[in-house]
């Protein structure tokens with residue numbers, strides 16, 4: 001009987017692990033969900049879209065809670081174990097603290113993200129997490145709120161079966177021809193949701209080890225110091241394409257050097273209007289067809305996958 005129970009338990013465990021496949025879902029702009037059936041990680045999740053009043057600096061940019069809730073429902077996203085922010089431009093950072101609070105997930109980023117998180121804590125009246133900066137026992141007993149993890153270059157953290165390694169890199173110029181950088185510098189100390197205060201901050205990319213394969217997530221679109229080591233042997237690569245200098249620069253000098261099994265572009269949709277969950281509206285001049293053609297011609301071992309909003313991409 002005992003042996004039967006032990007065998008039955010093994011069968012259940014094996015079935016469960018067979019079902020837990022490593023997958024990714026693109027959720028608009030640079031947002032990405034990585035899941036393995038056990039652990040859910042979010043990278044640069046944003047559902048808030050700025051309007052004209054934000055762009056002209058007349059209205060502070062805070063999370064659009066209706067848009068967030070609507071999208072979470074659409075995605076069936078009911079948990080997150082860790083939230084990672086690659087840098088502090090609004091299109092990467094505006095919703096992350098709110099989502100970290102909502103899911104009671106750790107929030108990972110640099111000092112600039114911490115300033116945005118603190119402003120959110122004040123705005124929404126979230127309690128200080130247990131033990132963090134607590135002055136007395138009453139504060140220590142407050143419920144868990146956003147637990148911020150300050151990350152460091154080449155440090156790593158383990159969440160579930162994911163081991164995430166942080167690498168500090170540079171942000172691409174938005175107009176590479178004239179080397180123009182959008183809102184460079186750090187988020188100001190007195191951050192109060194000013195649209196133009198979502199400055200670049202600290203820029204990170206991630207090498208992630210998982211039993212099912214090696215993943216690389218980079219919002220940049222050009223080679224960086226350390227890439228030869230960091231990206232080497234990667235199975236699944238996610239790369240921002242909005243700031244690439246050219247298709248040949250992106251391919252020949254960066255992704256084409258590494259032959260991942262799967263390459264998924266990020267940051268290709270037109271994010272100046274409301275999120276479009278139907279047919280994707282692309283940023284002008286994004287040249288995804290040329291990237292695909294180049295990969296098919298010169299990197300036949302790499303599969304180029306252009307995801308639709310919320311579509312699951314199996315990583316295998």
Ligand SMILES: [Zn+2]
Nearest residue numbers: 087089092171
């Ligand atoms: Zn940016």
